[in-house]
Amino acid sequence: xxxKRILVVDDSPTERHNLNDILTKAGYxxxxxxxxxxxxxxxxxxxxxxxxxxxxxxxxxxxxxxRTMTQDPQTQHIPVILCTTKNQETDKIWxxxxxxxxxVTKPVDGAELLKKVSALG
Numbered sequence: 001x002x003x004k005r006i007l008v009v010d011d012s013p014t015e016r017h018n019l020n021d022i023l024t025k026a027g028y029x030x031x032x033x034x035x036x037x038x039x040x041x042x043x044x045x046x047x048x049x050x051x052x053x054x055x056x057x058x059x060x061x062x063x064x065x066x067r068t069m070t071q072d073p074q075t076q077h078i079p080v081i082l083c084t085t086k087n088q089e090t091d092k093i094w095x096x097x098x099x100x101x102x103x104v105t106k107p108v109d110g111a112e113l114l115k116k117v118s119a120l121g
Contacts, residue, residue, distance in 0.1 A: 002092030003121040005029045007048040009065065010083070011057045015106065019052060019083070022110040026119070036060030040068050043075045050120060052104075052113070055084035055091070063098045070099025079120045083108060 006028045008019045016032055021031045026121035031046060036053075037060045045052055047057040051069065053063035062082055069075040079101040084091070087105040095103050 001092075003028065003049040003117055004087050005031070005046075005048045005050075006117070007031050007033060007039065007042055007064070009033040009036065009042075009051060009053040009057075011035055011054065014029075014081075016109075019109060022108065022113060023052075023117075026114050026117075034069075036062060036065030039049065039065050040072075040075070041076055043069050044072070047075075048078060050117060051078055051080045053080055053088050055082055055095070063094060066095070066100050067098040077090065077092045079112070081116055081120070085111070 005021055008030055010016050011034055020030050033042045056062045081096050081102040082095045082100045083104045085106045092103045096111045101120055104113050
């Protein structure tokens with residue numbers, strides 16, 4: 001299934017702006033959530049084709065939100081890319097155990113992100 005609509009979940013206005021810029025210039029429709037709880041709720045209601053989510057957020061963090069979405073029958077089909085400053089190998093392994101399909105570190109390399117989005121499409 002081709003990816004057209006992407007939900008970006010990040011508490012940082014700067015990161016949301018940067019990700020929006022990268023993704024909209026590549027032709028994707030982007031919507032936003034500002035924390036993990038809102039991300040899970042919007043994924044359930046809006047049914048995006050993909051979620052790009054930060055890890056370090058107040059409340060429900062990205063690992064927890066990813067696990068919630070990948071275990072929920074309403075959202076388990078939606079691939080999640082975790083996008084974070086956490087760049088240790090253990091973080092990447094933990095992300096995949098939570099159900100993430102890909103992992104991108106910040107600052108985001110636009111070409112790398114788009115390549116991973118395309119690979120999931």
